[in-house]
Amino acid sequence: MSESTTQKITIVPVPQSNIDSVDFNNLAFGSTFTDYMLWCDFKEGKWQEPVIKPYEPFLLDPSAKVFHYGQAIFEGMKAYKDEQDDVWLFRPDQNFERFNHSAVRMAMPEVPEEIFMGGLKQLVNLERDWVKKGLGNSLYVRPFMIAVGSGVIAAPSSQYRFMIILSPAKSYYSGEVKVIIAEHYSRAANGGIGAAKAAGNYSAQFYPTKLANEKGFQQIIWTDDATHTKLEEAGTMNVFFRINDALYTAPTSERILDGVTRKSLIALAEKMGIEVNIQPVLVSELIEAAKNGSLKEVFGSGTAAVVNPIIGFSYQDDYYELPKIENSMALLLKEKLVHIQYNQAEDPFDWTVKV
Numbered sequence: 001m002s003e004s005t006t007q008k009i010t011i012v013p014v015p016q017s018n019i020d021s022v023d024f025n026n027l028a029f030g031s032t033f034t035d036y037m038l039w040c041d042f043k044e045g046k047w048q049e050p051v052i053k054p055y056e057p058f059l060l061d062p063s064a065k066v067f068h069y070g071q072a073i074f075e076g077m078k079a080y081k082d083e084q085d086d087v088w089l090f091r092p093d094q095n096f097e098r099f100n101h102s103a104v105r106m107a108m109p110e111v112p113e114e115i116f117m118g119g120l121k122q123l124v125n126l127e128r129d130w131v132k133k134g135l136g137n138s139l140y141v142r143p144f145m146i147a148v149g150s151g152v153i154a155a156p157s158s159q160y161r162f163m164i165i166l167s168p169a170k171s172y173y174s175g176e177v178k179v180i181i182a183e184h185y186s187r188a189a190n191g192g193i194g195a196a197k198a199a200g201n202y203s204a205q206f207y208p209t210k211l212a213n214e215k216g217f218q219q220i221i222w223t224d225d226a227t228h229t230k231l232e233e234a235g236t237m238n239v240f241f242r243i244n245d246a247l248y249t250a251p252t253s254e255r256i257l258d259g260v261t262r263k264s265l266i267a268l269a270e271k272m273g274i275e276v277n278i279q280p281v282l283v284s285e286l287i288e289a290a291k292n293g294s295l296k297e298v299f300g301s302g303t304a305a306v307v308n309p310i311i312g313f314s315y316q317d318d319y320y321e322l323p324k325i326e327n328s329m330a331l332l333l334k335e336k337l338v339h340i341q342y343n344q345a346e347d348p349f350d351w352t353v354k355v
């Protein structure tokens, strides 16, 4: 890290920590927050001094642009604690870069490295007691930015707020996941904002996902918007297919988010000698592989669950169940990645960053 990223940020202290009131064995994902948050405003064309202060609600003008035009972006990453009580971030540089790509796409100002990375490290360091040891325990980190300038005029705001909040998490298990392959709805379109972690991408998924839930499916596998013939993402995760002993995943594009977990799994798999094909995967190929028995696994990848195995999928009213297999590639890759994240295995890629 350069000198500039280690600049000290002012801390407004909390009267008393909440940590003793938290049951770390019973945490619903994303609903408990730590004592502090990072806060930094952008106004008059420049970023102001960041501050770390008590986690609490704040007031916004009812005409603030975030409420009307959805100028809002976020990131998701995790901090892990090893057996020596050291705290680690996993590839935070990737989240920083992606955050600023999202900012550019949404006509928002980019956040300087010393505010994003410097703020991230100081906040996580301050809250290190909230990161519990043991595989599965982590501190979920949520950087985000919203347009706080007022005025119901559809134009970019001149004022923004960048914040980081932290939420302790247990390992994320979403149960057995069955998915529907999208034939009508789309998550993203060419020329759209699918490659950005922009808030509106997620609310746009809620309704089709609700329809899928009503039919007994947990998620949707999104297909390309123009033809609905290519398999692109699973819910809010990237998606991998294992056919015989090779993995397949779509190349990133304007419609597909460039997941840090996705690219880390690809690198790990290749290092392990597993064949990885980064190419468009057709619905017809998936159906054929399911029918002839060469389809072994389908799984989503993302920060929250790392790997999320899918047990079956439906397409045009037919349901295809995946075989129960002994040597799951998904679980093997997950284990390898998790061990690097928790500093329990060598990190040949230099991915982890000590806080």
Ligand SMILES: *Cc1c(COP(=O)(O)O)cnc(C)c1O
Pocket: 076, 197, 233, 235, 236, 237, 238, 257, 258, 259, 260, 261, 262, 301, 302, 303, 304
């Ligand atoms: C965040 C996200 C992912 C996963 O990205 P990670 O960096 O691996 O957490 C995949 N798809 C979508 C749509 C996402 O928003």
